[in-house]
Amino acid sequence: MYHWSKSEERLNRYAGRLEGENLSFLVHYWGTVQHLTANSIHRHSFYEICYVDGGTGIYTDGDQMYPLYEGVAFCTIPGRLHQIKDVDGLNLLFVAFEPMERPSAQEVTVKYIEALQRCAVWTEHASDSPAIQIWKSMLLRSESDTSLPASLLPKLAHVLLQSFPGLFGASGSFESAPLLSSALQLVQKAKLYIRDNLGGPVSLPEVAAYLNVSERQLSRLFAESIHESFSSMVRTERIRAAELMLQHTRDPIKEIAERTGFSSVHYFTRLFTKFKGIPPAAYRARWALEADLHE
Known part of the structure; x- marks a missing residue:
C-alpha cells in the first residue's frame, strides 16, 4: 500500500523545519519502517511520537511496559529511558522533533511543551484519529498518482505535530495549558x-x-x-x-x-x-x- 523507504526519504527532505505564526518545529527525523527490529534501552533529548501500523511488540517506558499492536500510538518525552522489544513484524511510523522557541511567541511554545509533558504515554484505537489520518496522507502510496504533492508536506506535518497533545489526551488545548516550570x-x-x-x-x-x-x-x-x-x-x-x-x-x-x-x-x-x-x-x-x- 505504501512505499515505506521512499516515504521516509521524502518526509525527511521536505518536512524538516516547520514554520508557523506562533509555533514552529524542528524535526530531527521521520521514520516509516517495515519490520522494525528491537532496540536497546536509550533516551533522547527531544520528543518522539510513534504509531503502530501493523505487527506486535512491547514498549518500555521506565519500569512500565505497554503492548504494541496495530492502532497503538505512544509518546516518548525527553530524558525518559525507553525501549522497543519482543517485536514481530512491527511496522512503525515515527517522528522525532522539538518546538522552536520564538521570543515573540514564547508563551505558546512553552504551553505546547507543557501539554506534551502531560500526555499519556500510550493510547490505542488511534487509527481513525485525525492526527493519524493526516500522518498517513503524507506517505507515498503504491499507486503514485494518488499521493499528495511534496509541496503540501510542510503544512500537513505542522498540523500533525500541533495535534499530538490531543491525540494523547492532554486536557484542553495547549493554548490554555499551565506554563512550563x-x-x-x-x-x-x-x-x-x-x-x-x-x-x-x-x-x-x-x-x-x-x-x-x-x-x-x-x-x-x-x-x-x-x-x-x-x-x-x-x-x-x-x-x-x-x-x-x-x-x-x-x-x-x-x-x-x-x-x-x-x-x-x-x-x-x-x-x-x-x-x-x-x-x-x-x-x-x-x-x-x-x-x-x-x-
Whole structure:
C-alpha cells in the first residue's frame, strides 16, 4: 500500500523545519519502517511520537511496559529511558522533533511543551484519529498518482505535530495549558541563545550571565532537565545547523564550518563524519541526489 523507504526519504527532505505564526518545529527525523527490529534501552533529548501500523511488540517506558499492536500510538518525552522489544513484524511510523522557541511567541511554545509533558504515554484505537489520518496522507502510496504533492508536506506535518497533545489526551488545548516550570523555561531560553550565537565560541559562563543564573545552576539544569551536558548541547546544535546548511544552501563547506562555530574545516569534517556517519561533502551530494529522485 505504501512505499515505506521512499516515504521516509521524502518526509525527511521536505518536512524538516516547520514554520508557523506562533509555533514552529524542528524535526530531527521521520521514520516509516517495515519490520522494525528491537532496540536497546536509550533516551533522547527531544520528543518522539510513534504509531503502530501493523505487527506486535512491547514498549518500555521506565519500569512500565505497554503492548504494541496495530492502532497503538505512544509518546516518548525527553530524558525518559525507553525501549522497543519482543517485536514481530512491527511496522512503525515515527517522528522525532522539538518546538522552536520564538521570543515573540514564547508563551505558546512553552504551553505546547507543557501539554506534551502531560500526555499519556500510550493510547490505542488511534487509527481513525485525525492526527493519524493526516500522518498517513503524507506517505507515498503504491499507486503514485494518488499521493499528495511534496509541496503540501510542510503544512500537513505542522498540523500533525500541533495535534499530538490531543491525540494523547492532554486536557484542553495547549493554548490554555499551565506554563512550563521555571527550570525548563530557562533551559529553553539557553537553547535558543545557543542557536542564535553558534557562529562564535558559546560558553557556559556567557549563557549563564545572559540568563542571570550561576554557571553551576545552569549546568545542573541541563543535566536534570534533558540529561545532556552544556558542551554536548552546543556540539549537537552546531552539527544540526551545519546539516541544514548542507541541505538547503550551496555555501562552501569551509564557510559552513565557520558560520557554525567550528575552529577549522578539518575539525568540522571529522566531527560531522563521526555523528552522521558520512563526510559533509558526501552528505550534501547524497541529499541532492535523493531530492532529484523524488521531485
